Amino acid sequence: MGSLFEELEAREAAARLRVEGLEAELAELSGKLDLARESLERLRITRETVAAVLAEMIPEKAAAFDADRPTASEPTTSAYAGAERHVVGVLTVPKWQPGMGVEVLPQVYRDILEVVADAPGPVRAKQIVPRIGLPAETGKIEGTRSKLKRLVERGWLDEDTPGMFTPAHPRTGKPPNSR
Structure with a gap:
């Protein structure tokens, strides 16, 4: 068995390796945390932007619906053609009326x-x-x-x-x- 000082040096070296390993893990996790925070911030900004755009669009669409309705001779192309769009404010469960199935x-x-x-x-x-x-x-x-x-x-x-x-x-x- 070695001396007490050799044992302490060996333990110190092992502890140093453990600290270095944990510091490396911490640096990696810190980088991942920064990326996750950036992603969260982009999503928050996107949500706020979409909410603002929708808030601006809905009154315009309601007021201009009849004026902007294409006639039979006008083409009905859209900048969103082929893209899936969700309609806001649709009633999926209508009020029951006689004869309604x-x-x-x-x-x-x-x-x-x-x-x-x-x-x-x-x-x-x-x-x-x-x-x-x-x-x-x-x-x-x-x-x-x-x-x-x-x-x-x-x-x-x-x-x-x-x-x-x-x-x-x-x-x-x-x-x-x-x-």
């Missing part, structure tokens, strides 16, 4: 209406979630409850007892998936 609704709302219509009585959101193919997790239940409330607001469902949903309008004919 479920085909006007997005698929998930149709599935919810079908489950509620097929149930023998009032149903809760947590009973609907597994029947529309979602896992029975809190987030999925709350999302479905939100959709149920929206369907109640728009006249597609009734909620006589809080949290218990029933069809607002009896179905005529057979359900679309029946034989």
Whole structure:
């Protein structure tokens, strides 16, 4: 066995190597952190810019909609041709009106209406979630409850007892998936 000083020198050398390794890791992580911060800042600026542009565009589009509408003889080219654009302010769940069918609704709302219509009585959101193919997790239940409330607001469902949903309008004919 070596002397005490040799042992201390060996431990000091090992500690020095460990410190140098950690400093290298810290420098690498610091560089990654700087890149992540730059990316975050670019995304923040982009979001603010898009929000400002949309805020400016919406009143212009609404006021100039009829004036700018192309006639049958004018070409309908756009700077955004071929690009996917999302329409702001579209009502995906319209208010129910006599004669309106479920085909006007997005698929998930149709599935919810079908489950509620097929149930023998009032149903809760947590009973609907597994029947529309979602896992029975809190987030999925709350999302479905939100959709149920929206369907109640728009006249597609009734909620006589809080949290218990029933069809607002009896179905005529057979359900679309029946034989």
